[in-house]
Amino acid sequence: MLVVSSPSGAGKTTLTRRLIASEPDIEMSVSVTTRPRRPNERNRKDYHFISVEAFERMRAAGELLESADVFGNLYGTPRLPVLAALEAGRDVLFDIDWQGTRQIRKAAPGDVASVFILPPTAGELMSRLVRRGQDTIEVIRRRLSGAVGEVEHWDEYDYVIINDDLDAAFEQLRAVLVAERLRVARRRDLDAHVAGLREDLLDRLD
Amino acid sequence: MLVVSSPSGAGKTTLTRRLIASEPDIEMSVSVTTRPRRPNERNRKDYHFISVEAFERMRAAGELLESADVFGNLYGTPRLPVLAALEAGRDVLFDIDWQGTRQIRKAAPGDVASVFILPPTAGELMSRLVRRGQDTIEVIRRRLSGAVGEVEHWDEYDYVIINDDLDAAFEQLRAVLVAERLRVARRRDLDAHVAGLREDLLDRLD
Numbered sequence: 001m002l003v004v005s006s007p008s009g010a011g012k013t014t015l016t017r018r019l020i021a022s023e024p025d026i027e028m029s030v031s032v033t034t035r036p037r038r039p040n041e042r043n044r045k046d047y048h049f050i051s052v053e054a055f056e057r058m059r060a061a062g063e064l065l066e067s068a069d070v071f072g073n074l075y076g077t078p079r080l081p082v083l084a085a086l087e088a089g090r091d092v093l094f095d096i097d098w099q100g101t102r103q104i105r106k107a108a109p110g111d112v113a114s115v116f117i118l119p120p121t122a123g124e125l126m127s128r129l130v131r132r133g134q135d136t137i138e139v140i141r142r143r144l145s146g147a148v149g150e151v152e153h154w155d156e157y158d159y160v161i162i163n164d165d166l167d168a169a170f171e172q173l174r175a176v177l178v179a180e181r182l183r184v185a186r187r188r189d190l191d192a193h194v195a196g197l198r199e200d201l202l203d204r205l206d
Numbered sequence: 207m208l209v210v211s212s213p214s215g216a217g218k219t220t221l222t223r224r225l226i227a228s229e230p231d232i233e234m235s236v237s238v239t240t241r242p243r244r245p246n247e248r249n250r251k252d253y254h255f256i257s258v259e260a261f262e263r264m265r266a267a268g269e270l271l272e273s274a275d276v277f278g279n280l281y282g283t284p285r286l287p288v289l290a291a292l293e294a295g296r297d298v299l300f301d302i303d304w305q306g307t308r309q310i311r312k313a314a315p316g317d318v319a320s321v322f323i324l325p326p327t328a329g330e331l332m333s334r335l336v337r338r339g340q341d342t343i344e345v346i347r348r349r350l351s352g353a354v355g356e357v358e359h360w361d362e363y364d365y366v367i368i369n370d371d372l373d374a375a376f377e378q379l380r381a382v383l384v385a386e387r388l389r390v391a392r393r394r395d396l397d398a399h400v401a402g403l404r405e406d407l408l409d410r411l412d
Contacts, residue, residue, distance in 0.1 A: 116390075118399070122406035139409060148407045151400055158397060159388040172388055179385035182365040182378055184322075190366060194323070194357055200328035201354045205347065 001087070001108060002177060003028070003094045003101050003157075006117035007147030009129040011163040011200060015117065015173050016095050023177060026091040029082055033056065035073035038134060048078070066096065066103035071142055075100070086111075091177070098153035113180040116157040119147075120164040207292070207314060207381060208232070209307050209363075212323035213353030215335040217369040221323065221379050222301050229383060232297040235288055238264065241279035244340060256285070272302065272309035277348055281306070292317075297383070304359035319386040321379060322363040325353075326370040350402045 006012040020028050033049040045050050050058075055074045058064055067076035079095065085092045090174050094104065105112050119125035125147060129140045154160055159176050163169040180186070212218040213388050238254040240261050249255050256264075261280050264270055273282035283300065291298045300310065311318050325331035331353060335346045360366055365382050370373040386392070 080406070085294050088305075099265075115388075117388070122403055122410060126410060139394050144407055145285070145411055148404055151403055154396070157390055159385065160390050160393050161388055162396075162399075167212055172384060175384035177382035178378060179365065182321075182382060183369055184363055184366050187366050190324070190360070190368075193368075194360055196375040197324070197328055197353055197357055200346060201331070201350055201357075204328060204332060205351055205354075 001082070001092050001094065001104065001112045002180065003096060003104060003112055003114040004117065004173070005095075005097055005114070005150070005153075005157070006102055006163075007125065007150040009125045009132075009145045009147070010117045010119040011128070011166060011169065012095060012117050014166065015163070015170055016093055018170055019173055019177065020093060023174065026093055026177065027085055029077055029092050029094045031075050031077055031096065032064075033073060034076045035075075040134070063108055064085065066100040066101035068097055068103075070097060070099075071146060077104070091181070098150060098156065101153075102156070110185065113159070113176065114157040115159045115161060115176055116154045117169070118151065118154060118160060120162055167198070180205045207288070207298050207300065207310065207318045208386065209302060209310060209318055209320040210323065210379070211301075211303055211307055211320070211332065211356070211363070212369075213325065213356040214349045215331045215338075215353070216323045216325040217334070217375065218301060218323050218370060220372065221369070221376055222299055224264075224376055225379055226299060228399045229380065231295070232299055232383065233291055235283055235298050235300045236279050237283055237302070239280075239281045246340070248268040252322060259289075261292075271313060272306040274303055274305035276303060280320060283310070286293065296389075304356060304362065307359075308362070316391065318345075319365070319382065321365045321367060322360045323375070323381055324357065324360060324366060326368055 003017050004012055008206065016028065020026060030044065030048060032050050032055060034050060034052045037049045038097060052074065057078060059076065060065055063079055064076040065079045065082055077096065077100065082092050101114055124198065126144060129135060131145055161169050161172045210222050211217055222234065228231060236250065236254060238256050238261060240256060240258045243249060243255045247253065258280065261282060265273055265282065269285055270282040271285045271288055273280065283302065283306065287300050307320055332350060335349055336343060367375050367378045
């Protein structure tokens with residue numbers, strides 16, 4: 001499980017979409033949310049848009065791996081698709097905030113790598129939010145105010161990337177995925193490989 | 207500090223040389239050894255070739271960060287150049303065996319990332335040793351026998367790479383270096399960056 005968090009506007013969505021598009025055997029976890037769908041968002045692709053009642057039902061039934069309240073909207077990660085993907089040997093990428101990250105780390109310690117994306121400067125973060133043109137001034141103010149709270153948690157993560165240049169930041173994110181897949185703790189499947197290698201070496205020495 | 211170990215013939219030297227050549231801000235730690243110089247080796251570049259007496263003097267004076275006895279030859283890492291490089295903000299790459307790796311991890315826990323390179327098969331390891339043509343049959347037998355002991359320690363490392371395809375293995379080694387440099391624990395220099403970012407965001411919200 002690879003978790004990516006950042007203040008809104010730091011480039012997280014672009015980076016995670018590119019990672020999903022370029023790397024095999026990793027899929028995006030699609031969150032449920034009670035917030036209204038934005039014009040450019042597709043239901044069931046970007047989010048499952050559901051009612052507050054449906055959300056509360058899922059949460060009460062233990063069907064959410066994590067949930068968070070962000071700007072008064074509820075967000076959550078359905079447990080089943082994540083377990084199914086992991087079971088099938090695939091990695092899962094999460095685009096969630098620091099609250100959700102804490103819950104996922106608690107639910108599956110040792111099996112989560114987490115990355116925090118920082119904007120290079122506050123000015124750059126603001127220009128990106130203005131440039132993408134999907135928010136009113138009031139919403140942008142709220143996002144900047146949310147960013148203040150979000151960046152405070154950068155050091156609870158395993159890795160930090162400053163998204164100054166998109167290509168460089170992408171290569172760094174990809175390196176984290178590649179390296180994490182090489183961790184000995186995730187390669188217990190190699191026990192048999194090494195045992196076989198040893199046997200074969202001993203045979204050749206006889 | 208990045209430590210790379212592998213049985214002889216698994217491609218470690220090729221991989222580490224390529225990493226040093228392609229990445230900035232990382233240098234190779236040059237070990238001292240009491241074994242005779244091979245024709246293709248350069249003194250002070252590949253190893254510092256010294257006498258057993260000089261080696262013992264260095265070890266007694268605490269000038270070695272780690273030392274190991276491999277096939278009756280002594281190997282060690284001079285402490286000073288490593289400290290100087292780290293002090294200057296440069297990373298140091300070590301090509302040492304599992305005994306040395308244990309000592310370095312003990313001397314500097316938290317500041318070491320370690321990688322074990324495995325050959326794809328015993329047959330491939332043997333062909334590589336034969337193909338490089340620098341050893342007698344007797345030495346090759348000794349290397350294979352050393353490999354048996356070395357591969358047993360693969361799971362004491364942080365990462366494992368199977369060197370099946372050299373380019374792929376190199377990209378994986380590079381990813382480990384890139385990712386390790388992004389670890390939050392190594393980026394305390396960002397405390398000031400984040401504090402400044404927060405201040406600036408709050409100013410813009412006023």
